[in-house]
Structures are given as C-alpha cells and as structure tokens.
Amino acid sequence: MSGPPVLKSRGLLGHTRAFAEDPLGMFSRLLDTFPSEEVVRIRFGPFMDYAVTGADAARQLMLGGHDHLVRPWFFNRVFKEMSGLNLFTANGEEWSWRRKMIGPAFHSAEIAGMADAMVSIAERVAGSWDAGDRIDLREEMTSLTLEVAGRALFGIDVTAEDRGRRLAQAFEGMIQWTNHRVERFISEPVWAPTARAVRARRAIGVVDEIAAEAVAERRERGGEHHDLLQLLLDSRDAETGEPLSDYQVVSEAKAFFFAGHETTSSVLSWAWLELALHPDVGNALREELTQVLGGRSPKLSDLEDLDLTRRIIEESLRLHPPAMVLTRRTHGAVEAGGYRIPGNRGILVLIYAIHRNPKYWDAPDTFDPERFTPTRSEGRPAHAFLPFGEGPRMCVGSRFAMTEACLMLATLAQRWRFEVEEPAGVRPDTRFVLKPARLSATVVG
Ligand code: HEM
Numbered sequence: 284m285s286g287p288p289v290l291k292s293r294g295l296l297g298h299t300r301a302f303a304e305d306p307l308g309m310f311s312r313l314l315d316t317f318p319s320e321e322v323v324r325i326r327f328g329p330f331m332d333y334a335v336t337g338a339d340a341a342r343q344l345m346l347g348g349h350d351h352l353v354r355p356w357f358f359n360r361v362f363k364e365m366s367g368l369n370l371f372t373a374n375g376e377e378w379s380w381r382r383k384m385i386g387p388a389f390h391s392a393e394i395a396g397m398a399d400a401m402v403s404i405a406e407r408v409a410g411s412w413d414a415g416d417r418i419d420l421r422e423e424m425t426s427l428t429l430e431v432a433g434r435a436l437f438g439i440d441v442t443a444e445d446r447g448r449r450l451a452q453a454f455e456g457m458i459q460w461t462n463h464r465v466e467r468f469i470s471e472p473v474w475a476p477t478a479r480a481v482r483a484r485r486a487i488g489v490v491d492e493i494a495a496e497a498v499a500e501r502r503e504r505g506g507e508h509h510d511l512l513q514l515l516l517d518s519r520d521a522e523t524g525e526p527l528s529d530y531q532v533v534s535e536a537k538a539f540f541f542a543g544h545e546t547t548s549s550v551l552s553w554a555w556l557e558l559a560l561h562p563d564v565g566n567a568l569r570e571e572l573t574q575v576l577g578g579r580s581p582k583l584s585d586l587e588d589l590d591l592t593r594r595i596i597e598e599s600l601r602l603h604p605p606a607m608v609l610t611r612r613t614h615g616a617v618e619a620g621g622y623r624i625p626g627n628r629g630i631l632v633l634i635y636a637i638h639r640n641p642k643y644w645d646a647p648d649t650f651d652p653e654r655f656t657p658t659r660s661e662g663r664p665a666h667a668f669l670p671f672g673e674g675p676r677m678c679v680g681s682r683f684a685m686t687e688a689c690l691m692l693a694t695l696a697q698r699w700r701f702e703v704e705e706p707a708g709v710r711p712d713t714r715f716v717l718k719p720a721r722l723s724a725t726v727v728g
Pocket of ligand 1: 610
C-alpha cells in the first residue's frame with residue numbers, strides 16, 4: 284500500500300506557518316486539491332502528519348479504541364498545567380478508569396437539575412439589557428457560560444458573592460494564560476519566573492482554593508444537589524466502588540471548565556452571527572418560540588419540540604466547530620482512508636474540513652439549518668458531523684452543552700434580536716477554540 288498524497292510545501296518548516304496563521308485556508312486548500320482523498324500528508328518541519336478530511340477515515344480511526352491512538356503531549360501540556368491529570372489530559376489506563384467512572388455518571392438527572400439554572404441565568408442577563416444597548420455578544424456569551432460553569436461546577440454564583448467574583452477573575456486569568464501558551468509554539472512554562480507565569484500560578488491557586496472549599500462544604504452539608512459537582516462526588520470506581528478524592532474532584536471540575544466553557548460560548552456567538560446574517564431564519568426561530576412557549580420560560584422538556592432551535596445550534600456547530608481539529612498520535616500501525624499509517628505518527632482529524640466537505644454537504648459554506656431535518660439527513664454518513672468527536676474519547680459533556688446552548692438561545696431570542704455591526708466582515712479567531720474575532724451588536728426589541 285503506498286502512502287497518502289502529500290500537500291506540496293516549500294522551505295524547511297513546511298506548512299507550520301500556514302497552519303498557525305490560516306488553518307481554515309489550509310483546510311479549504313486540502314479539500315480543493317484532493318477532493319477524492321480522505322487522508323493527506325502535510326509537513327511540519329521534519330515531521331509528516333496525516334490529515335483526515337473524510338468521514339469514513341475519521342470513523343475508522345476514532346472508533347478503533349484508545350489503545351492505538353493517544354492525545355499528543357504538545358496539545359495536552361497547557362491543559363495539564365492548568366488542571367492536572369484528569370479525564371481530558373490523561374491517556375491509556377490513567378484515562379480509562381476515569382472515563383468508566385465519570386462517563387456513565389453524566390446522565391440526565393444532573394443535566395435536568397441544571398436546566399432551570401441555565402434559563403434563570405439567561406433571563407437575568409436578558410433582563411439587564413435595554414433596547415438600543417451596544418454590547419459585545421462574544422463577551423456576553425462568555426459571561427453567561429462562565430456563570431453556568433460557576434454554578435454547575437462549584438455551586439457558586441460568580442456575579443454575587445465575593446468569592447464568586449474572585450473565581451470568575453481567576454478563571455479568566457487561566458484562559459488568558461492558555462491563549463498565550465497555545466498561540467506560541469515556544470513559550471515559557473507555568474513555573475517560569477516571569478510576571479505572566481506568576482499571574483497564571485496565582486489564578487490557578489485561587490481556583491484550587493475556592494474549589495477545595497466548595498467540595499469540603501458540599502461533603503460536610505450533604506443535601507440533594509443536581510449539578511456537575513455532585514456528579515463528580517457521586518462517581519464510583521467501576522471495580523472498587525471507591526469515590527474520587529477531593530483533589531481529583533477539583534482536577535476533574537477544572538477539566539470540565541476547560542473543555543466546556545469557551546466551546547459552548549463560541550457556538551452561541553456563531554449562532555447569533557448567523558441569525559444576524561439570515562434574518563429569515565431569525566423570524567422562523569421566533570415563530571417556533573412563540574408557538575411552543577407562548578411567552579413562558581423554556582424547560583428541559585420543551586427541547587424536543589424546539590426543532591429549529593436545535594438545528595440552528597447544529598448548523599452553527601457544523602460551519603464553525605469550536606474544536607476544529609482533533610490531534611492524536613499512533614502507537615502502532617493503523618488503517619484509514621485506504622492507507623496504512625505507521626506507528627508513532629501525528630494524526631489531525633480535521634473536523635472543520637469534514638464539516639465542509641462537498642461529498643457530504645450541498646453548498647457546504649452556506650448556513651442552512653434545514654439540512655439537519657430527518658429527510659435531508661437521509662443517506663449522509665453519520666460521521667460527516669462530529670463536533671463532539673467520536674469513539675471512546677468523545678465529549679462527555681455533549682448533552683450538557685447542547686442543552687445549555689439550546690436553552691440559552693431560546694431564552695434570549697424570545698426577548699431580543701441583535702443587529703451585529705458589519706456581520707459579513709466578522710473574521711474567525713482560530714486560537715485555541717474557533718470563535719468570532721469580535722461581535723459588536725445593538726440590542727433590538
Ligand atoms: C459546544 C460545546 C462543546 C464542544 C464543541 C466540545 C467538543 C469536544 C470534543 C471534540 C472532544 C473530543 C476531543 C478529542 O477527542 O480529542 C471533547 C472532549 C471532552 N469534553 Fe467537550 N465539548 C463541548 C462542551 C463540553 C462540556 C460542556 C463539557 C463538560 C461539562 C465537556 C467536557 C469534555 C471532556 C471532559 C472531554 C474529554 C473526554 C475524554 O477524553 O474522555 N465538553 N469535547
């Protein structure tokens with residue numbers, strides 16, 4: 284079997300710069316140059332990575348189990364600095380027992396318990412705006428999801444109590460540090476004696492302290508709670524029946540924060556931008572909300588009737604997947620897309636390219652939520668849409684995220700529309716999570 288074709292490059296660094304500066308342009312180039320291939324090789328300096336642009340090859344790789352693929356250290360290192368060893372950062376056996384313990388616990392009771400809190404947070408924010416207000420929608424969505432994270436992960440209101448505000452500031456400090464690290468191929472580690480690293484360590488210290496306090500309080504007082512903190516406290520090792528230690532609960536809560544916060548705020552931001560660009564879809568959304576809710580607050584059970592609301596979120600996730608690329612390293616040889624990939628090679632599953640591959644999607648660059656109706660989805664391979672990944676390492680928080688995004692969209696869109704400034708000129712920000720670079724808007728009643 285010969286290897287997959289190679290995307291031509293010049294110079295010693297190969298595609299390193301193009302990938303860092305314009306990854307979306309590079310994904311389009313791959314699709315245009317090799318329309319019938321599912322795996323293509325691209326060069327990063329001395330290394331040749333395998334980029335996956337097809338649904339079947341992605342399925343072959345991702346469903347194959349965790350034993351032949353691992354998350355590479357380069358991408359994990361920043362998350363580890365922030366959150367330690369947890370479901371997101373662990374590999375192999377260290378990952379496997381965590382997943383068996385936490386995965387099944389992510390069931391509906393905890394999500395249902397959080398749904399009302401999500402809606403009341405969105406209602407409070409919607410109530411704080413007036414028609415004509417100028418806001419930055421991206422910042423607003425980030426504050427909303429931060430507030431949900433504070434409640435769900437630590438039972439803390441980040442807008443009220445003093446420690447809540449300290450927690451919010453510290454979360455932001457951690458995000459700033461993460462952005463600083465992922466933007467640069469070479470940067471100082473968190474233990475370095477630079478002012479920036481000292482600030483990051485302080486932020487981690489504050490989150491650890493407040494999180495440990497919240498865990499201790501919850502253990503002491505007991506009571507019935509349905510949130511992510513309780514989910515972690517109730518998780519039991521499948522074999523020994525042992526719970527997580529306090530330290531492990533805090534690490535896992537931080538993993539949920541890192542994996543779930545910016546991703547969810549990003550999909551909401553993209554959805555508002557697309558609605559501003561497609562007022563007809565916005566009108567249809569408001570019609571659906573009036574019909575199903577008749578002006579009352581949404582509940583979790585309404586989601587099954589809010590079809591268009593869900594399709595808008597799905598289509599935003601397709602066009603703008605917050606996790607654009609999944610990275611893996613092969614242990615041994617694997618097969619995908621008709622090729623054999625040797626061991627110890629880098630794999631990039633290009634979710635963004637698969638989501639815009641014309642083999643699976645008509646007019647792939649067009650926002651069209653109707654493509655997710657059952658009729659139009661017929662015959663499309665399931666793995667043509669994988670915003671939450673696939674296989675054993677698929678996102679554990681996908682239901683939580685979909686619930687949060689749909690409830691927030693429904694609650695806010697019932698009350699307000701947003702006129703986005705120059706919507707057609709909004710550029711993507713590809714650092715870390717794919718998000719709109721800016722989203723200034725006027726609130727319209
Ligand atoms: C729109 C929102 C979200 C998107 C697009 C998203 C996407 C993803 C993707 C693509 C992966 C797989 C990464 C890989 O295979 O390398 C993943 C993993 C993960 N996600 Fe999410 N996620 C979202 C929200 C959340 C939320 C809300 C939580 C927690 C409450 C969460 C927790 C996790 C964790 C812990 C993992 C690691 C799972 C493992 O390795 O076993 N995510 N997410």
